[in-house]
Amino acid sequence: MGESAGAQGISEEIRDRILSDPELILEDAEMMRALIAANDRAMGENIVDLRGVAMKRLEGRLDRLEDTHRSVIAAAYENLAGTNMVHRAILSMLDPLSFEDFLAGLAGPVAETLRVDSIRLVLESVQNPDDPAIRRLGEVLCVAEPGFIDDYLTAGRNVPVRTVVLRQAIPDSARVHGAMAEHIRSEAMMRLDFGKGRLPGMLVLGSEDPHQFRPTHGTDLLAFFAGVFERVMRRWLS
Structure with missing residues (x-):
């Protein structure tokens, strides 16, 4: 029952698409930000996610690199x-x-x-x-x-x-x-x-x-x- 409740908010078609090609999410910067923010809220304020901090720094570097490229x-x-x-x-x-x-x-x-x-x-x-x-x-x-x-x-x-x-x-x-x-x-x-x-x-x-x-x-x-x-x-x- 827990599985059906977890899948209730997302259609089977979208779920199957993500499972078959997870790079779709990894290549979408806005979607990745939303997932990281949700993960931070789930962990609470007293836990520091070093991977999240590192990702934010890498994201900043990527943005600067893209600006330089342009x-x-x-x-x-x-x-x-x-x-x-x-x-x-x-x-x-x-x-x-x-x-x-x-x-x-x-x-x-x-x-x-x-x-x-x-x-x-x-x-x-x-x-x-x-x-x-x-x-x-x-x-x-x-x-x-x-x-x-x-x-x-x-x-x-x-x-x-x-x-x-x-x-x-x-x-x-x-x-x-x-x-x-x-x-x-x-x-x-x-x-x-x-x-x-x-x-x-x-x-x-x-x-x-x-x-x-x-x-x-x-x-x-x-x-x-x-x-x-x-x-x-x-x-x-x-």
């Missing part, structure tokens, strides 16, 4: 998406057949693909930046005096000049971003080497999102993009 997968997908985005931008950059179209493409398809609100190419030159020939090339091109690029990259501080710099705190950037300067909240700057005997250049990506470019972000993709950009620019400068 974070790694999310980071991998994000990195893949960023790689694809940079590759598409490079392909767009290789299409133009004239320097004017190349600059127009930077402000158009390339900026759209990289999802930035401002893109500027800064070239150091002893030539007058107000020269009409320079102005005809569009707003994406900014001509500055020698030394300007390193000062802008370091924000005037006495620190080593890096090839790629990401930052959120923007100094006086109207010289670079023009009318967009008051809206730019983060930027990525890539120092460009055009070869021996040439003054350096700088490609600047600006965003209204203060979190798009942060100093803690990786710079490998941007360094690769800058390397391709340098080679394309050398073709136009030759």
Whole structure:
């Protein structure tokens, strides 16, 4: 009679299913928690179940491991998406057949693909930046005096000049971003080497999102993009 009373609360079908495949319960985290809690109540408050304590610790470790696993997968997908985005931008950059179209493409398809609100190419030159020939090339091109690029990259501080710099705190950037300067909240700057005997250049990506470019972000993709950009620019400068 005790057996029939014990089985009264569960159907024969479910009971037979559990007995034939007990892993169903072992693999169900919520069901296992409920069984452990019921076992604790049955033992009373004066008994410590070391196996239950160990299981809770293992469960916590498993939860942390699953969170780490999800974070790694999310980071991998994000990195893949960023790689694809940079590759598409490079392909767009290789299409133009004239320097004017190349600059127009930077402000158009390339900026759209990289999802930035401002893109500027800064070239150091002893030539007058107000020269009409320079102005005809569009707003994406900014001509500055020698030394300007390193000062802008370091924000005037006495620190080593890096090839790629990401930052959120923007100094006086109207010289670079023009009318967009008051809206730019983060930027990525890539120092460009055009070869021996040439003054350096700088490609600047600006965003209204203060979190798009942060100093803690990786710079490998941007360094690769800058390397391709340098080679394309050398073709136009030759």
